[in-house]
Amino acid sequence: xxxxxxxxxxxxxxxxxxxxxxxxxxxxxxxxxxxxxxxxxxxxxxxxxxxxxxxxxxxxxxxxxxxxxxxxxxxxxxxxxxxxxxxxxxxxxxxxxxxxxxxxxxxxxxxxxxxxxxxxxxxxxxxxxxxxxxxxxxxxxxxxxxxxxxxxxxxxxxxxxxxxxxxxxxxxxxxxxxxxxxxxxxxxxxxxxxxxxxxxxxxxxxxxxxxxxxxxxxxxxxxxxxxxxxxxxxxxxxxxxxxxxxxxxxxxxxxxxxxxxxxxxxxxxxxxxxxxxxxxxxxxxxxxxxxxxxxxxxxxxxxxxxxxx
Amino acid sequence: xxxxxxxxxxxxxxxxxxxxxxxxxxxxxxxxxxxxxxxxxxxxxxxxxxxxxxxxxxxxxxxxxxxxxxxxxxxxxxxxxxxxxxxxxxxxxxxxxxxxxxxxxxxxxxxxxxxxxxxxxxxxxxxxxxxxxxxxxxxxxxxxxxxxxxxxxxxxxxxxxxxxxxxxxxxxxxxxxxxxxxxxxxxxxxxxxxxxxxxxxxxxxxxxxxxxxxxxxxxxxxxxxxxxxxxxxxxxxxxxxxxxxxxxxxxxxxxxxxxxxxxxxxxxxxxxxxxxxxxxxxxxxxxxxxxxxxxxxxxxxxxxxxxxxxxxxxxxxxxxxxxxxxxxxxxxxxxxxxxxxxxxxxxxxxxxxxxxxxxxxxxxxxxxxxxxxxxxxxxxxxxxxxxxxxxxx
Ligand SMILES: Cc1cc2nc3c(=O)[nH]c(=O)nc-3n(C[C@H](O)[C@H](O)[C@H](O)COP(=O)(O)OP(=O)(O)OC[C@H]3O[C@@H](n4cnc5c(N)ncnc54)[C@H](O)[C@@H]3O)c2cc1C
Numbered sequence: 001x002x003x004x005x006x007x008x009x010x011x012x013x014x015x016x017x018x019x020x021x022x023x024x025x026x027x028x029x030x031x032x033x034x035x036x037x038x039x040x041x042x043x044x045x046x047x048x049x050x051x052x053x054x055x056x057x058x059x060x061x062x063x064x065x066x067x068x069x070x071x072x073x074x075x076x077x078x079x080x081x082x083x084x085x086x087x088x089x090x091x092x093x094x095x096x097x098x099x100x101x102x103x104x105x106x107x108x109x110x111x112x113x114x115x116x117x118x119x120x121x122x123x124x125x126x127x128x129x130x131x132x133x134x135x136x137x138x139x140x141x142x143x144x145x146x147x148x149x150x151x152x153x154x155x156x157x158x159x160x161x162x163x164x165x166x167x168x169x170x171x172x173x174x175x176x177x178x179x180x181x182x183x184x185x186x187x188x189x190x191x192x193x194x195x196x197x198x199x200x201x202x203x204x205x206x207x208x209x210x211x212x213x214x215x216x217x218x219x220x221x222x223x224x225x226x227x228x229x230x231x232x233x234x235x236x237x238x239x240x241x242x243x244x245x246x247x248x249x250x251x252x253x254x255x256x257x258x259x260x261x262x263x264x265x266x267x268x269x270x271x272x273x274x275x276x277x278x279x280x281x282x283x284x285x286x287x288x289x290x291x292x293x294x295x296x297x298x299x300x301x302x303x304x305x306x307x308x309x
Numbered sequence: 310x311x312x313x314x315x316x317x318x319x320x321x322x323x324x325x326x327x328x329x330x331x332x333x334x335x336x337x338x339x340x341x342x343x344x345x346x347x348x349x350x351x352x353x354x355x356x357x358x359x360x361x362x363x364x365x366x367x368x369x370x371x372x373x374x375x376x377x378x379x380x381x382x383x384x385x386x387x388x389x390x391x392x393x394x395x396x397x398x399x400x401x402x403x404x405x406x407x408x409x410x411x412x413x414x415x416x417x418x419x420x421x422x423x424x425x426x427x428x429x430x431x432x433x434x435x436x437x438x439x440x441x442x443x444x445x446x447x448x449x450x451x452x453x454x455x456x457x458x459x460x461x462x463x464x465x466x467x468x469x470x471x472x473x474x475x476x477x478x479x480x481x482x483x484x485x486x487x488x489x490x491x492x493x494x495x496x497x498x499x500x501x502x503x504x505x506x507x508x509x510x511x512x513x514x515x516x517x518x519x520x521x522x523x524x525x526x527x528x529x530x531x532x533x534x535x536x537x538x539x540x541x542x543x544x545x546x547x548x549x550x551x552x553x554x555x556x557x558x559x560x561x562x563x564x565x566x567x568x569x570x571x572x573x574x575x576x577x578x579x580x581x582x583x584x585x586x587x588x589x590x591x592x593x594x595x596x597x598x599x600x601x602x603x604x605x606x607x608x609x610x611x612x613x614x615x616x617x618x619x620x621x622x623x624x625x626x627x628x629x630x631x632x633x634x635x636x637x638x639x640x641x642x643x644x645x646x647x648x649x650x651x652x653x654x655x656x657x658x659x660x661x662x663x664x665x666x667x668x669x670x671x672x673x674x675x676x677x678x679x680x681x682x683x684x685x686x687x688x689x690x691x692x693x694x695x696x697x698x699x700x701x702x
Contacts, residue, residue, distance in 0.1 A: 202691055202692055210682065297595055
C-alpha cells in the first residue's frame with residue numbers, strides 16, 4: 001500500500017500540531033493519530049514525516065525511539081539508551097555479556113526501563129541502578145540525558161541493524177527539516193528587514209548566500225530520497241552526513257544574512273541551528289561518516305554509489 | 310543489442326559487455342594521455358563502436374536511428390562507460406545539449422544529421438557566446454539578414470567548445486532589430502566548412518585547444534537550415550537548457566566519480582592512502598559528487614517523464630560546480646607540489662583548469678544563484694539591474 005501526496009500532507013499537518021501541543025506521552029499521542037497504520041502503509045514515509053515535524057517543533061518527545069521501536073516491531077512506547085557521541089551506532093562493543101560498562105544517551109524524559117543496543121541486538125534493561133543526568137552541550141533544550149553505570153546483560157534480542165538504519169535516516173530527515181526551517185526564517189527576515197531604503201534581501205550578496213544554501217539543501221534532499229529508495233546503511237549514512245553538512249551551510253548563511261538578531265537566542269534561528277549541530281554530532285557524526293567514505297575510497301574499496309538513473 | 314529492453318536489463322547488459330574487455334574497445338585504452346584533438350577523435354570512435362553494437366542507440370528516438378526509451382538510458386550509458394574506465398566522448402557533451410533541440414524543433418534536420426552525430430561521424434558545436442554576449446546572452450549581435458531562400462550571416466562567436474573540430478555549428482543569430490533582445494533571436498544550423506566561416510582555435514590556460522572563436526563573413530545559410538521558426542531562438546535556447554542542466558550533470562558526475570577512484574589509486578601507489586586528513590578530503594569530494602549524482606538523477610527522471618525542468622534545476626548547476634571543483638581541488642591538495650611540478654600530472658592539471666570553468670560556462674555560478682533567488686526563493690528583486698536574467702525582460 002502507498003500513501004498519496006495529499007494524505008502525506010494531512011499527516012504532516014497532524015504531526016505538526018501534535019508536536020506543537022508538547023505531548024507528555026508520545027506513544028499515546030501517536031496512537032490517537034493512527035500512527036501504526038501509516039507505518040504499516042509506508043514505513044519510510046511515516047518515519048520521515050515524524051522526524052521532520054519533530055525537528056521543526058524542536059520537540060523533546062522521544063520520536064527517534066518510536067522510529068527505532070517501529071523498525072524492531074516493538075511498541076511505540078519502547079525507549080532506548082542510544083550510543084554516546086563518538087561511539088559506534090552499532091551500540092555496545094562486543095562481546096557484551098555479563099557485567100558491562102554502559103555510557104549512553106536517553107533522548108527525552110527518564111523511563112524506568114529501556115533497550116540498550118549491543119552485540120547486534122538490543123538488551124532490555126532496568127535503568128534504576130544507573131546514573132542519569134541531563135547533558136549540556138550545544139543544545140540543552142533537547143532534553144537529552146547521559147546514562148552511565150554497570151549493567152548485567154544476558155542475550156541480545158531483535159536485530160539492531162534495522163533500528164540503526166531507520167534512526168540514521170530519521171536523523172537525516174530531522175537535519176533537513178531543521179535546515180529548511182532555518183532557511184525559511186532567513187528568507188522571511190531578509191524580505192522584511194530594510195536598510196539603505198531597501199529590503200536587505202534585494203542585495204546580491206545576501207541573495208546569493210541564500211541561493212547557495214538552497215542548492216546545498218536541495219542536493220542533500222535528493223541524496224536522502226535516493227538513499228531511502230535504494231536502501232542500505234552506507235547510503236543512509238552518507239545521506240545523514242550530507243544533511244548535516246547542508247544544515248551547517250544553511251546555518252552559516254542564515255546567521256550572516258540575519259545580522260545580529262540571527263545570533264540572538266530570542267530569535268527563532270538559533271534553536272534550529274543548535275538542534276541541528278546536536279543531531280549532526282550524534283549517532284555517527286557527519287565528520288566520521290565522511291572520513292569513513294574517504295578511507296574506503298583510499299583503500300580501493302569502491303564506496304556505494306548512491307543515485308540510480 | 311537491438312531489442313527494446315528494460316532500463317535494468319540495459320544496464321546489466323551494457324555493464325557485462327564493457328567488463329568483458331571487448332576487443333573493439335582495446336584500442337581506446339590510453340585515452341588519458343592524449344592531446345585534446347586526438348582525444349576528441351577517440352571519443353568519436355567510441356561512439357561509432359557503441360552505436361554499431363546498439364548500446365548508444367538506446368534513449369534516442371527512432372527518427373535519428375535510435376531505439377527509443379528516453380533520457381534515462383542515455384544517463385546509464387555514460388555512467389557505465391566511466392565506471393568501466395572509459396570516458397564520455399566529447400561529442401556527447403554537445404550532442405546531449407543540442408540533439409534534443411534539433412529533434413524537437415527541426416525534425417527534418419534531425420533525420421538528416423542526427424544519426425551521423427550520435428554515431429560519431431560528425432561533431433556539433435554550440436555557437437551561443439559572443440565577445441559582447443556572455444552571461445547576457447540576449448545581447449548577441451551575430452546578424453542573419455534574410456535573402457532569397459535563406460540568410461546571410463555576419464558576426465562572431467567565441468568560446469565554442471570543440472568548435473574548430475566541429476562539422477556543424479548550432480548558432481544563435483539576431484534576426485530581429487538590434488535592440489530586440491530575446492525576441493529577435495533565431496537558430497541556424499551552419500556547416501562549419503561553409504564559405505566565409507573562419508575558425509581560430511583558442512589556447513586554454515592548460516595549454517589544450519578545446520575551444521575556438523568563429524568569424525562569419527557573408528555566410529550563406531539556406532532557410533532549410535533554420536531550427537524552429539524565425540525569432541523562436543530564445544525558446545529553443547531555454548528548452549535546450551533543461552538538457553544542459555540534467556544530462557550534462559549526469560555525464561559529469563560519472564566522469565568525476567571515476568576521477569576520484571583514480572586519485573585514490575594514485576595515493577595508494579605513493580603510500581599516502583593511510584592519512585586520515587587525506588580521507589577527509591576524499592570523503593568530502595565523494596559527497597559533493599554524490600549530491601550531483603542524486604540530484605541529476607532526479608532531474609533526468611523528470612525529463613524522462615516529459616516534465617518541464619524549471620528554475621529549480623539551477624541548483625543542479627551549482628552542485629555541478631561544487632562537485633567539479635571539489636574533486637579537482639582535492640587532487641591538487643593531495644598530490645602536493647607534484648601536482649604543479651610533475652609532467653605525469655599534466656592531465657590532472659588540465660582537468661583542474663577545466664573545473665574552474667564549471668562555475669562560468671552554461672550560466673555562471675552567479676547567474677544560477679540569481680535565478681534561484683528570484684524564481685525559487687522569491688527574494689526581492691535586485692534594484693540595480695536593467696534586465697532579469699534567464700527570463701524575458
Ligand atoms: C570551458 C568553457 C567552455 C565553453 N563552451 C562554450 C560553448 O561551447 N558555446 C558557447 O556558446 N559558449 C561557451 N562558453 C562560454 C560561456 O558560456 C560563457 O563564458 C559564459 O556564458 C559567461 O560569459 P563570460 O565568460 O563572457 O563572462 P561575463 O558574462 O563577462 O561574466 C564575468 C563575471 O561576471 C559575473 N556576472 C555577469 N553578470 C552578472 C550579474 N548579472 N550578476 C552577478 N554577476 C554577474 C559572472 O558570473 C562572471 O563571474 C564556454 C566557456 C568556457 C569557460
